[in-house]
Amino acid sequence: MKLLEIKNLHASVAGKQILKGINLTINAGEVHAIMGPNGAGKSTLSAVITGHPMYEVSEGEILLNGKDLLSMNPEERAREGVFLSFQYPAEIPGVSMVNFMRTALNEKRKYHNLPQLSATEFLRLMREKKAMLAMGDKFANRAVNEGFSGGEKKKNEIFQMAMLQPVLQILDETDSGLDIDALRIVADGVNKLKSQDNASIVITHYQRLLDYIVPDFVHVLADGKIVETGTKDLALYLEEKGYVAYN
C-alpha cells in the first residue's frame, strides 16, 4: 500500500533551486535510506515534507495516504502522522517535557476526534516509552532539550516519536554526534517502532547507521535528484567508493 508519494518535486530556499524533480514512492512497512553528498538536498527534502516556512515548492506534489500534504500547515502534517527527528533539535527553555508532550499528544488526539488523555494515562504512557529507550527519570521535568547532551537530544527525538506514533518517520542525520552505545539504543528504539502500518526515511551520510536500521531501499540524492536506487548493498558500495561518481 502506498504511504508516501512524491512526484516531480521542485523546491527552493532563498531563491536557490535545491530540489530539481524528486520522485519517490514509499509503501507501508518499508525503510528507505537517502544518502548523498553534502548539499545534495537531503535536509531540504525533510524540510519540505514537514512544511518548513523557509522552503518554497514551485512544482510537484506530496501525498500521504492519498492526502495532499503541501496544502497543510506544519502542525496538520504532524497530526496526519509525519514526524521528523531533527538533526539539530531545538532547545525550549521554560517548557517542560511533560507539558510539551502532553500538549502535542492531545492536539493530535483532538484532530483525530479522540478524547484527551487523563493525567494518569499520559504518565503511564511516558513511563512505558522512557523505559523502552533507557531514559532517566528526571528528564520528564526538564525543559525540552535544554542542557541535553547531543546523545540525549537524539534519544529524546526517538522518545517523542514513540509517544506520537507517526506513520511516516524521517530520521535526519540521527547518527551524527552519537557514540556507538547511544547509536545502538536509538536504532533499537527505531526498530521497535517499526510496523506494517508505518514507514521510515533515514537520511544519513554514512553506512554505519544502516547496520542497525536495515533499509529495504537505498537512494542516492545528488544535485536535487534521485540518481540511483538500490538495496542495502548500494550503501556498502558508497561507503567504499564515496560519492565521487555523482559529483
Place this chain on the structure above:
Amino acid sequence: MCEEIVLKANESRDIVIVNEPNVRLRISQEEGSQLRLHIIDWQSADNDVHIEQVASNCVTEIYQVAYLKDNQKVTTHTNVRHLVGGGVSKQVLRFVLSEHAKGDFLGTLYIAKDAQKSCAEQSNRNLLLDDTATMRTRPQLEIYADDVQATHGATTGQLDENALFYMQQRGISRQAAERMLIVAFLSEAIETIRNEEQKEKLLNTIDSIL
C-alpha cells in the same frame, strides 16, 4: 501607590504589586533584611522604585513582568543602592510587547566606595512580538568599590522561530506554541512569588490574557 518603607534588621518582606498605574516606592533596608518585590503589569504603568541597603548583609530582589499591547506603556525605573558592603541585589525584568506597546526600563545600580563584597545582578530581557512595539532599556551602573561582583545584561528579540517550528512539527498549533513560549518567558520572574495561591492565580490570569 506611594510608600516609604523601612525594613528593620533581619526583617523579611514580600511585596507583590499588580497593575498599579503609579508606583512610587522608597525602601530602606537595615542589617540583614530581605526584600522580594514583584511588579506585574498588563496595563499601562509608571514604576519608580528606590531601594537603599543602609547596613550590611541585606538581600534585595526585584522582579518585573510586563505584558503589553494596544499602545500600552510601562516605564520602570529601579534605583538600587548598595551603601554598605556585603549585600546582595538581584533584578529580573521581562517585557513582552506587541501592537504599538512601549516599554522603558532604566536600571540604576549604585555601589558606594566602601560597599565592598557587594553582589549585584541585573537582567532585562524583552520580547517584541511584532514590528510596531518598541523597547528602550538603559542599564546604568555606578560602581565605586573595587571588590564587588556586578553583572548586567539586556537583550531584546523575537520568539525563537526554530523552537516554534519544532513545536509545530510535533502537532502543536502555531498559536498554542507562541503562547507556551511567552508563558515560559514570563514564568521565570513569576515563579519566585512565594505565596503559592497568589502565584497560581497570576499564572492563570496571564495565561488567560495571552
